[in-house]
Amino acid sequence: EAGVVQSPRYKIIEKKQPVAFWCNPISGHNTLYWYLQNLGQGPELLIRYENEEAVDDSQLPKDRFSAERLKGVDSTLKIQPAELGDSAVYLCASSLSWSASGEPSRTGELFFGEGSRLTVL
Amino acid sequence: GENVEQHPSTLSVQEGDSAVIKCTYSDSASNYFPWYKQELGKRPQLIIDIRSNVGEKKDQRIAVTLNKTAKHFSLHITETQPEDSAVYFCAALSLGQNFVFGPGTRLSVLP
Numbered sequence: 291e292a293g294v295v296q297s298p299r300y301k302i303i304e305k306k307q308p309v310a311f312w313c314n315p316i317s318g319h320n321t322l323y324w325y326l327q328n329l330g331q332g333p334e335l336l337i338r339y340e341n342e343e344a345v346d347d348s349q350l351p352k353d354r355f356s357a358e359r360l361k362g363v364d365s366t367l368k369i370q371p372a373e374l375g376d377s378a379v380y381l382c383a384s385s386l387s388w389s390a391s392g393e394p395s396r397t398g399e400l401f402f403g404e405g406s407r408l409t410v411l
Numbered sequence: 412g413e414n415v416e417q418h419p420s421t422l423s424v425q426e427g428d429s430a431v432i433k434c435t436y437s438d439s440a441s442n443y444f445p446w447y448k449q450e451l452g453k454r455p456q457l458i459i460d461i462r463s464n465v466g467e468k469k470d471q472r473i474a475v476t477l478n479k480t481a482k483h484f485s486l487h488i489t490e491t492q493p494e495d496s497a498v499y500f501c502a503a504l505s506l507g508q509n510f511v512f513g514p515g516t517r518l519s520v521l522p
């Protein structure tokens with residue numbers, strides 16, 4: 291079974307340019323996450339989807355970041371315009387939620403993609 | 412909200428020795444505690460996890476212990492090997508909430 295797929299793996303852009311990242315979660319996983327990971331730090335949540343619904347976007351800088359998850363499967367994360375401080379790795383992850391698995395014991399196993407490394411010049 | 416602290420931030424051990432990484436969490440409702448290993452330039456990968464209904468779990472050279480009363484959990488790696496060198500992240504999750512990750516521990520296993 292394919293894991294979480296992200297693209298592009300690497301992106302270099304000038305500041306003020308737009309950029310978009312794409313994520314395809316593991317089949318059947320209804321929960322999708324976008325995380326930001328700065329060098330040497332742990333992943334920090336940007337947004338969490340349950341199916342098509344963004345259930346937590348409190349940490350998403352909405353003035354420049356946007357995300358969507360059409361049909362509750364693939365997701366895109368967009369930054370417009372990019373700033374120097376946005377240079378980081380953007381990780382997508384997916385998991386089963388309790389409501390989907392029907393078993394509390396199945397909740398939580400989180401699977402990450404390889405990440406998209408953004409460099410803003 | 413949940414806050415996860417992790418210590419130490421860096422750890423060097425000789426090959427064959429044991430390594431222990433400790434995490435504390437703040438939300439008593441958290442009930443799932445995974446550990447992830449991230450090699451340089453690669454994705455974090457789950458190596459072991461524990462749920463709040465057990466106190467210890469072991470998988471070959473890796474074990475995790477959980478003390479719910481004290482709200483801390485630890486990763487134990489025995490007989491360390493050079494390929495264990497990586498950054499390790501702990502995390503905590505409560506039902507309906509988000510994973511909160513610790514800041515990571517960079518483990519170096521010296522030959």
